[in-house]
Amino acid sequence: MKDATALLQAAESILAPWAKETMRPDAARLDVVIAPPDIVPAARALHAAGWGFLTAITGLDLGVETGKLEALYHFCEGPALVNLRVTLPRDTPVIDSVCSVIPAASFFERELSEMFGITVKGTPHPERLFLPEDWPDGVYPLRKDFNPDRLRTEG
Amino acid sequence: MEANKFIVPIGPQHPALKEPGHFEFTVDGEVVTDATIRLGYVHRGVERGTEDRTWVQNLYLIERICGICSHIHATAYALGVEKLAGVSAPPRAQAIRELFCELERIHSHLLWVGVAAHEAGFDALFMYSWRDRETVMDLLEGLSGNRVHYSCNVLGGVKFDIDDTQRDTILRGLEFLEQRTQHYLDVVTNDAAFLRRTRGVGVMTREQAIEYGTVGPVARASGVERDVRVDAPYLAYDQFPVKTITDTAGDLEARFAVRVRELFESYRVIREILDNLPRSELAAKMPRKIPPGEAISRVEAPRGELFYFIKSNGGEKPERVKVRTPSICNFGSVGRLTIGHQLADAPMILAGIDPCFSCNDRAVYITRNGDTQRWSWDDLCRYGVANAE
Structure with missing residues (x-):
């Protein structure tokens, strides 16, 4: 088994140029906060160094009152886990697609976009992946202010 | 056009x-x-649904995400919540969870052998493999009372113990399955009619397997050595380890061979667990409210890495549960x-x-x-x- 500490140290130095804040929530996990425009260069650096693979993208709504959404890009290598965290404004959330570096991110980005209303600029298939064709525009089911009653139709 | x-x-x-x-x-x-x-x-909105349910209720919702690998979902969730609560399930519970995981892998892989055989026009193999799969379904039912949603997990541990009679029944079942699996391995790697549908078809190189982001047996059949059970052991996988099964051919035949060979590893590790089942309580006490924080759990489902991100705001319900399935x-x-x-x-x-x-x-x-x-x-x-x- 590979050593998580050494792997995380390597990742930390790869990501240093873009890191605004770095956290180690547990022994095998490194969280790096980066600015939204840095997501592509940071992902490219990990990819170029052969550090792990993008295992998932998680969207978070930090709440209406905060005016913020967050996206977490989870990379895994053996036992080690790196999360790139970007915070986006709730009213105009836009992030660049990482598909040019990691083509497999396509499904994750489409999900992020339809569930949280985050515009993923340059993602190759921006159309819906999970939500039905007749889902109303501008309604994002994983945002905290989503109200399912709005979707109820008469009868 | x-x-x-x-x-x-x-x-x-x-x-x-x-x-x-x-x-x-x-x-x-x-x-x-x-x-x-x-x-x-x-899409049933399960992630959203978790935000309106208590930590305990979610265990039952989460288990219903999949009717094939129900246990692995509940396990990933339980591990995440336990991490947030700072509780770890007792050793016997971890071993029993692992045993359920491997029984589940056996029924899932046998199910797949049948489905894939049917698609290949090989209905005799389909019927035999599903007949044999009943053996493991009976074992799961014997342990938990259920064939599909065994519901063996509680937050903090498991509900069911394994007694000597059950142990002997499992060992007898495994003996039969192992013998049958030998036959399946022979068919999928030697039968000329079958190989015509699988050999050299759908070839994926190691580089492609990585680039496409594949996981589990699909990736391993292309030589990508990734298996969460080995890379980041959870439950009792450090005490009862499994070997990563890989192939280099990257075609459909390799995907068949990898899954069938994984069955032997599952049989072996289940015997190991049954021979050395740790003695302890079955569950640790969990708090009703889960302290604020984030937990990530990664487990190896039958189809590959299953990823859970769980966030707590300190209340009785999760703030967010993100599920990324291997498929x-x-x-x-x-x-x-x-x-x-x-x-x-x-x-x-x-x-x-x-x-x-x-x-x-x-x-x-x-x-x-x-x-x-x-x-x-x-x-x-x-x-x-x-x-x-």
Whole structure:
């Protein structure tokens, strides 16, 4: 088994140029906060160094009152886990697609976009992946202010 | 549209796991030139649903995400919540969870052998493997009272212990299954008719497997040594380890061989666990409210890495539960792998990633210059089988 500490140290130095804040929530996990425009260069650096693979993208709504959404890009290598965290404004959330570096991110980005209303600029298939064709525009089911009653139709 | 270019929509209601998917294959003559995928036909809003339920209620909701690998979902969730609460399940509970995980892998892989054999036009193998699969279903029922949602987890541990009678029953079942699996390995690696559908079909190189983001047996059949049980051991996998099974060929035959060989590892590790089951309580006490924080848990489902991100705000309900299933990672590869292949190979390539065919008997439309022909999934499979003869 590979050593998580050494792997995380390597990742930390790869990501240093873009890191605004770095956290180690547990022994095998490194969280790096980066600015939204840095997501592509940071992902490219990990990819170029052969550090792990993008295992998932998680969207978070930090709440209406905060005016913020967050996206977490989870990379895994053996036992080690790196999360790139970007915070986006709730009213105009836009992030660049990482598909040019990691083509497999396509499904994750489409999900992020339809569930949280985050515009993923340059993602190759921006159309819906999970939500039905007749889902109303501008309604994002994983945002905290989503109200399912709005979707109820008469009868 | 060019004169001889057709779009063949397949689905929506067929080939995917708990997600029936809609595939559109663009074909030039017989050769697939493009493929797109649309999912979500059974999107039930489970992630959202977790935010309105208590930590305990969610265990039952989460287990119902999948009717094949129900236990691994509940386990990933329980591990995450336990991490947030700073509680770890007692050793005996961890070992019993691992045992359930491996029994689940056995029934899932045997289910897949049958489905894939059926797609290949090999119905005798399909019926034998599903008959044999009943053995492991009976074992699961004997342990938990249920065939599908065994519900063995509680937050903090497990509900069921394993007594000596159950132990002997499991060992007898494994002996039978091991013998049968030897036969399956022989069939999938030696039977000429079967190999015609699998050898050299849907080849994915190691580089492609990584680039497409594949996980589990699909990746391992292309030589990618990734298995969460080995890379980041959870439950009792450090005490009762498994070996990573890989192949280098990267074709459908390799995907068959890897899954069948993984069965032997499961049999072996289950015997190990039964011989050395730690003595301890079955569950640790969990707080009703979970302290604020985030936890990530990664586990190896039968189809590959299953990823959970759980966030607590300190209350009785989660703030967010994110689930990334292995199939979403493997779906992407189908689109790429079918390109350049005969349309007749599409069902086998789809089956190769082990999606669930619970609703596979659905309409397929073939569009030819605005002229639509209706095919069922069965028609397409028959076409595939006939083409191979």
